[in-house]
Amino acid sequence: MKVRGFLIGLLAMTVAAWPVAGAWAQDKTIFIPLFVYRTGPYAPSGIPNANGFQDYFNLVNERDGGVNGVKLVIEECETQYKTDLGVECYERLKGKKPPLVNPYSTGITYQLIPKAPVDKIVVHSMGYGMTASADGRWFPWVFNFPMTYWSQASAFVKYVASQEGGMDKLKGKKIVHIFHNSPYGKEANPTLETLAKQHGFELTLLAVDHPGQEQGATWLQVRRINPDWIYLSGWGVMNQVAVKEAASKGFKMDHMVGNWWSGSESDVVAAADGARGFKSMTFHAPGAGFKVHQDLVKHVYDKGKGATKKDLLGEVYHNRGMINAMLNVEALRTAMLKFKLKTPPASEQARWGFENLNLTEQRLEQIGMKGMMRPLKVTCENHESNGMAAVQQWDGKQWKIVSDWIEPIRDVVRPKLEAAAVEEAKKLGYTVRDCSKEK
Amino acid sequence: MSLLYAVFVAPFVDMATAPAFFVEVLLGGVFAGLMYSLVALGFVLIFKASGVFNFAQGVMVLFAALTLVGLMERGAPVPVALVLTVAVMVALAFAIERLVLRPLVNQEHIILFMATIGLNFFLEGFGEMLWGANVKRLDIGVPDESFQVAGVLVNKLELSAAITAALLVAVLAVFFQRTRIGRALRAVADDHEAALSIGIPLKTIWVIVWAVAGIVAIAAGVMWGAKSGVQFSLSLLALKALPVLILGGFESVPGAILGGLIIGVGEKLGEVYWGPLVGGAIENWFAYVLALAFLLFRPQGLFGEKIIERV
Structure with missing residues (x-):
């Protein structure tokens, strides 16, 4: 009887102490x-x-x-x-x-x-x-x-300028932004529009509806515009289809740059060899x-x-x-x-x-x-920090960084x-x- | 005034002044439409024979493609992988008939529809568990390259997909019209009880029709998988088939084809010539608008059976 009482008491104490023990562990x-x-x-x-x-x-x-x-x-x-x-x-x-x-x-x-x-x-x-x-x-x-997406978009424009020979060489160039038709995909648009006005490049915005499995009409328009550069803000299957479409239409892959959510190993699987040369923005090395x-x-x-x-x-x-x-x-x-x-x-x-x-x-x-x-x-005012972007490229087997670190155009991005x-x-x-x- | 011009005049001027591009848009629409038809066909086959709207058809496309590419990744040559995938889809048809349909015989159609929703989620999870969630490349031996004909760019992969779709439709048409099983299927579709009374085995018919829908799913999965890689968003293709079904009718194979073509061409023309007026990305909902507009005039769809009820 005594043993039984002791065991019940022990059990009761264990149950009572359990939340305390949990809280202690949590602390x-x-x-x-x-x-x-x-x-x-x-x-x-x-x-x-x-x-x-x-x-x-x-x-x-x-x-x-x-x-x-x-x-x-x-x-x-x-x-x-x-x-x-x-x-x-x-x-x-x-x-x-x-x-x-x-x-x-x-x-x-x-x-x-x-x-x-x-x-x-x-x-x-x-x-x-x-x-x-x-x-x-x-x-x-x-x-x-x-x-942020805005800083990224400005770094992309700076990268294009560096490839074309300077910011003044952007004038008259044709850039197409193919974007996921969602708040995410549209984020870069205001920055690109501002920079297009400032530097005189011709910007075309082409939205692709979720999920982006079928992009025939988008790429027909791309073919018609015949852009110098493409900036891609896709996600999931939209990226794979876009890379494959670009390759099959014979677009210069090293003139197509994804944002940092459009440049992973899975994005180039479907296009296989056709994806060679495709680039994307990043903020870290692969x-x-x-x-x-x-x-x-x-x-x-x-x-x-x-x-x-x-x-x-x-x-x-x-x-x-x-x-x-x-x-x-x-x-x-x-x-x-x-x-x-x-x-x-x-x-x-x-x-x-x-x-x-x-x-x-x-x-x-x-x-x-x-x-x-x-x-x-990071500072109290600036929660995106002073980070910089780089460009990586798919060489057919792996992603490799192919640019220096690019400072975003902060004097354009920050006021906006x-x-x-x-x-x-x-x-x-x-x-x-x-x-x-x-x- | 300028809006009226932009909507009713400018697009047509554009088409007339750049005819090669216009043909390219049309061709793009035809190719895409045939690919939609491939998915829609699976729905039609099952609806014809059992009156069930198979919510899981999109996932069946995914499951078929995953199985094929999964077997190929494990070293099976393409023909062997294809035969094994057909076997898997037939086995799946047996399992569905035995475990899902048979216990629900004589239940309301909505109950069967709900059962296919369950099947949809089961197949999605099972496929992921079996073959993994990675994007898989499906190489069917057709290069994804384009060539020019009189200034019109034609993609080899899309062309071969269109030919495959056309062949498949022809085979299905012969199967339905000229074979005993095909006639039995049509009899079941017309009247279950009458078909049973003359000795047509309903259970066997259901297995056959689900198996055929599975084989159609393989064709759709291969074509779409070659285009985008085999991945889980293939299951969302069902959304592309819906306006085709609304337009073509749920019970008509030719309707699925013609519906696919109308939707494919319509959405491409809409996106390219009218899309820029509203910021683009109208392709998806424009297809539904087209289908719904059509319903105003023919509620049963292009080739659907006319609904006549005695009151």
Whole structure:
């Protein structure tokens, strides 16, 4: 009887202590939700990207013992790249107090932007999302470093100019922008239109409806216009079909440049040899020749903890997932160093870390990513940072960087961005903050 | 006034002044239309024999193409892979008849339709589990190159797809009109009970029709897969077939072909000559507008059976 009573008492104490134990465990780890799309039509891009995230977070846990000694706990939530599912993931996981989310979809980002300041969760839309949110005075909880779509489009124009012999040589040139008929695809249009007016090139905008499986009419128009350059803002099957159409119509592939969501290994599969020469913008290098990849093999893959096959390391989207995870980690680390934390940063502290991220060449070398991307610095005003773009080219077997780092045309982009920020912030009822008062 | 000119005059002036380009647009429409017809045919076959709108037809196209390319990637020569894929689609037809259709005999058509929605999601997930989600290249030996005829650019792959579609339609027409099974299929389509009363086995007919729809799905999957790579968005091709079905009628093989051609040519002309007036990307919805406009005059579609009900 005594034993029975003791056991019941023990059980009752265990049950009572369970939530406390859970909370204690939670306090010792940083929870990061991963919005992934491993299924559905966009899975070919979503899978390597999610694997890149998983691998880098795993590497930080295995190699460095976590961020400043605090381990990362990751939970995936499948969005299939659908906005409603993404919002559902956010609502389900925000209770676990994540310091940040990476929505990995412009549609989902737009839905989360109004929620971020209410829930005090940083939204990091790396190279996608709402360009206007790069004005940190209006959007303190949203970050889109290292670059926005507008900066990217201006870097593309600068690249074209460099190939043609200077900005003055743009006059009279014909550039076609083939874009996914969605808020994402249209993002680059205002910048391209402004630059077309300034530099006298003839811009034609050709929209392609989702999903972009059939683009016959678009390419008939391209053939008629006979452009000097094509800029492609596609996604999923739209990219594969566009590259194949361009190749079959005999367009000069090295004069077709995708944006950074239109230049991965899966985008050139269908066209095979025809895709040789196709270019795309990027903000990081492809390939597995960096020290971080050696670390990954040593600390993660050799222990059987890798997210993918070893020979798939270095794919464009795997590297991008790693870069995104690295930027998350470095922002959290910045916060934890500043506030001398050995516990997860509070939401405001995490936000401070993002806003004061200063990723130096030296730090990139320490984490094994020297040469993989440019150093960058985020400020209170500028949430897209001072990032730069480059151009990569498909040589038939792999992507290779073929340009120097290109500085965006900031004096064109920034004023337009600030004006757009005022407009977007008004819709949300936001007030501007004074960055000179921020510490 | 200038708007009226842009809508009603300028496009036609454009067509007249650049006739070679106009022919190229027409040809592009014909090729695309025949490709849509290939997908629409699968819907028609099943609807004809069972009155079921097979929501899973788009996924069947995907599943067939995935199976073919999956087998080829594992070293099977093209003919062997093709035969094995046909075998898989026939086996699938048996399984669908046994596990999905037979338990639902005599149920409302809407119930059967719902069952095909379930089948759609099952096949999509099963295909992904079996063959992976990566984009796969499908090389059918036809170079994706173009050649010029009198200033008109013709793509070899599109041309061969159009010829394949035309051949397939001819074979299906002979099958339906000249063979015993074809006649039995038509009898079942006309009246299930009457067909049963003269000894036509309904279950066998259903297996045959789903198997034929599966083989048509292989043809559609091969042609579209060669064009865009084999990937999961192939399942969305069903959306392209819908306006074709609305226009051509759900029960007519010639209707699917003619509907495909009208939609294909119509959307290309619309996009190229009128699209720029509204910022482009009208191709998808313009096809539905065309189909709906047509419904105003012939609710049963081009070749659909006229609905006469005694009241």
